[in-house]
Amino acid sequence: MTAEQRLRAAYALWRDEEATSDQLQAALLIAQQRKFRPKTVIGLDEDRKARHLASLTTLPEALAARMLVVYHLAEQRPMMGAFLDAIGIAHDNGVIRDDAVTPDPTKITAAAAAIAKDYPAHDVSLYLSTLLWQDPVSWGALRGVI
Template sequence: MSPSLAADILNFAFAEDKPTYKATLAAVAEARRVRPVFLLQQPRARRDPLILNTLTRPSLDAAAATLIRSWLLKKHKAMLADFLDALGIPHQDGVVETLPEKVEDEKLQKAVGTLLSKYPAEVVTVYLHAFNEMNEVNWENLTRLLNEDARLQFGG
């Protein structure tokens, strides 16, 4: 994702989701072998790029995923609901207990089109990739769409 979107996600956690920010900071501090207070003493202009750079390490995939999931659920709840509504999947504020094993191609194409018409493409791309990676059910047609649709490519 773009550096500006990554910064937006971290800024959101800092301003609106202190528990997630603190957990992210703790994970980064542990990976860097420093105490969280050391990172907190750094000016944000120096600390934030350090956090974002460290979150790209494979060992911090869980911390990065938690940060993204929290940002999506708290800042982009309407987008999550729009996607699930378009697919006809019952949910509670964008959260689903059980996903169907598969969805029809036509419904999926329409749902993705709806999101892309209403929300920034990069945010939609982050959501759909996160949705596909973080759920136990992986829809083959969504995986194919994410791999082949130029609108859903990072940096595209």
């Protein structure tokens, strides 16, 4: 992730109303690594919490995964939708409708190339890497693309 993506992902986490347990985990992690009291971190404004979180060098895997998901949902829906359209997967504004659907591996390379024309390379790379990381079986064809 670029520094800008990390910051935007941190903002997305703090703004997600459904991520309260992840926000608490992030606050405790910031407190631990910055030698703050947890109550102090929780009381910080969104901007300061996001900047502290984005500056951490390591995150627990579950928190990193949640940040990637909320970042993409908050910031990258058009790109996600374009990719899913290109491989023929039904979606609601970039979110796959049927979790059981498996992408056609023969369409993945062309779909990745299609979004690479319209979106910044670092955004495309992060999105495709996130898909592969979340489900290496379904998105295994991305290994040769990223």
